[in-house]
Amino acid sequence: xxxxxxxxxxxxxxxxxxxxxxxxxxxxxxxxxxxxxxxxxxxxxxxxxxxxxxxxxxxxxxxxxxxxxxxxxxxxxxxxxxxxxxxxxxxxxxxxxxxxxxxxxxxxxxxxxxxxxxxxxxxxxxxxxxxxxxxxxxxxxxxxxxxxxxxxxxxxxxxxxxxxxxxxxxxxxxxxxxxxxxxxxxxxxxxxxxxxxxxxxxxxxxxxxxxxxxxxxxxxxxxxxxxxxxxxxxxxxxxxxxxxxxxxxxxxxxxxxxxxxxxxxxxxxxxxxxxxxxxxxxxxxxxxxxxxxxxxxxxxxxxxxxxxxxxxxxxxxxxxxxxxxxxxxxxxxxxxxxxxxxxxxxxxxxxxxxxxxxxxxxxxxxxxxxxxxxxxxxxxxxxxxxxxxxxxxxxxxxxxxxxxxxxxxx
Numbered sequence: 001x002x003x004x005x006x007x008x009x010x011x012x013x014x015x016x017x018x019x020x021x022x023x024x025x026x027x028x029x030x031x032x033x034x035x036x037x038x039x040x041x042x043x044x045x046x047x048x049x050x051x052x053x054x055x056x057x058x059x060x061x062x063x064x065x066x067x068x069x070x071x072x073x074x075x076x077x078x079x080x081x082x083x084x085x086x087x088x089x090x091x092x093x094x095x096x097x098x099x100x101x102x103x104x105x106x107x108x109x110x111x112x113x114x115x116x117x118x119x120x121x122x123x124x125x126x127x128x129x130x131x132x133x134x135x136x137x138x139x140x141x142x143x144x145x146x147x148x149x150x151x152x153x154x155x156x157x158x159x160x161x162x163x164x165x166x167x168x169x170x171x172x173x174x175x176x177x178x179x180x181x182x183x184x185x186x187x188x189x190x191x192x193x194x195x196x197x198x199x200x201x202x203x204x205x206x207x208x209x210x211x212x213x214x215x216x217x218x219x220x221x222x223x224x225x226x227x228x229x230x231x232x233x234x235x236x237x238x239x240x241x242x243x244x245x246x247x248x249x250x251x252x253x254x255x256x257x258x259x260x261x262x263x264x265x266x267x268x269x270x271x272x273x274x275x276x277x278x279x280x281x282x283x284x285x286x287x288x289x290x291x292x293x294x295x296x297x298x299x300x301x302x303x304x305x306x307x308x309x310x311x312x313x314x315x316x317x318x319x320x321x322x323x324x325x326x327x328x329x330x331x332x333x334x335x336x337x338x339x340x341x342x343x344x345x346x347x348x349x350x351x352x353x354x355x356x357x358x359x360x361x362x363x364x365x366x367x368x369x370x371x372x373x374x375x376x377x378x379x380x381x382x383x384x385x386x387x388x389x390x391x392x393x394x395x396x397x398x399x400x401x402x403x404x405x406x407x408x409x410x
Contacts, residue, residue, distance in 0.1 A: 014182075016140065018077070018183070021148070022114075022175075024151070024175045025171075026149065027149045027151075027152025027265075028169055028170075029169065030110065031153070031156050031165075031257040031261065032160070032165045032254060033106050033107045033169075035251075035253045036095075037049065037104075038243070042244060046365075047366045048104075049104055049108065050361070051359045051362055052104060053107070053355055053358065053359070056108050057112050057115060061208075061347050061352045064347060065208055065343070068123075068343050073343075074186065074187055075183065075187070077179070078181075078182075078184060080117055081117060082176070082177075082180045084116075085176050088173075089173075092166065092169060092170075095166060106169075112355075119350045122334075122346075122350070123334075123342060123346055126346070127342060129335065130335065134335055135279055135332065136276035138327075138328040138332065139328050140272070142268070142272035142323065142324055146265045146268045146272055149265040153259070153261045154258065156254065156255075161255065208348040211341055212348050217337070220394045221349060221395055222353055223391055224391040224392065224395060225349055225357065226357040226360070227387050227388050228322070228326070229357035230360055230384060231295070231384045231388065232319070233357065233361035233362070234377055235299075235318050235378075235381060236315065237362070237365050239311050242306075242307075261319075263316055267316065268324045271324035285393070287325055288392035293389070294317065294321070295317055295385060298313060298318075299378055299385070303382075
């Protein structure tokens with residue numbers, strides 16, 4: 001085997017292992033923090049913590065955009081993993097000492113660290129993979145990552161039952177610790193240079209906004225991500241509301257959350273490994289339009305039969321597509337863009353807008369509850385699916401023109 005074939009294979013293996021470490025850590029963090037929050041604050045306060053998460057994410061994005069002008073994305077990934085461990089241990093200590101607001105702190109930590117690590121990871125991938133290799137490689141990377149999440153989601157339930165939910169959260173430490181170690185080990189074979197070193201007179205936050213505003217391509221993508229995440233967040237809020245009633249015991253609830261996400265990981269893994277085939281078969285346009293059509297059907301199923309099983313199936317469907325084919329297709333949209341758009345622009349869309357959209361869903365839920373209209377939450381989500389389709393059609397048209405220019409320059 002030649003070095004030219006070894007290097008892409010080595011790169012694929014390295015990215016897959018890093019993805020597995022990140023997703024495995026979330027297998028501990030998500031069920032535990034969800035369960036603890038529902039125990040101490042109930043699902044009615046989820047909109048509040050979503051809002052706090054958006055504020056914390058905005059601060060994290062500003063810090064990230066500041067450092068990605070000075071350090072490589074690989075180095076930032078490792079540093080962010082270590083910082084995430086320290087912050088989690090501090091929050092867990094506060095919870096052990098019964099500090100007021102410590103459960104909120106844990107939930108916000110989980111929301112911020114995961115979106116930050118995932119988006120740094122994919123920004124790095126988008127700079128190192130071509131469109132051709134990404135079509136097949138991204139699905140494999142996602143699939144191997146989900147295998148790690150699946151194993152942890154099966155493990156977190158028994159661990160919580162045996163040692164308590166807060167002790168199970170410590171499983172995050174070895175996962176992120178290994179991620180940080182591997183970024184150092186992989187630095188010799190993966191590109192270690194900063195992807196953007198030019199300084200700007202504008203502040204980092206306003207520069208990201210300017211990058212998106214000046215791009216006819218990124219503006220509709222921003223709105224698409226917002227609509228998608230609002231829709232999925234509304235489904236999550238509905239799921240947690242019914243889950244809280246169906247499973248009042250905290251450790252049993254942690255186990256059920258873990259089992260639901262284990263199913264998500266199994267199905268997502270299957271879709272991820274075949275993502276390249278699906279994208280090639282349906283095309284980018286077929287994928288972006290087909291997903292909301294499928295989810296809209298699942299939404300109709302829940303509206304007709306509003307039970308825990310139907311909302312669980314709806315949540316599983318939304319997360320499976322979000323973690324697999326949609327993620328692989330979305331990341332490919334960034335590859336033909338310039339470095340500024342891949343870092344500053346992508347950070348604004350996939351880090352900040354992701355959480356702002358979730359907060360918007362929370363505000364919408366608060367408003368619907370206030371006017372006693374919460375029973376129509378899923379009807380609103382169904383309407384958002386229509387907007388999703390319209391935006392997807394617009395983005396696909398612009399993507400094709402950008403790819404043509406990218407191929408000419410290549």
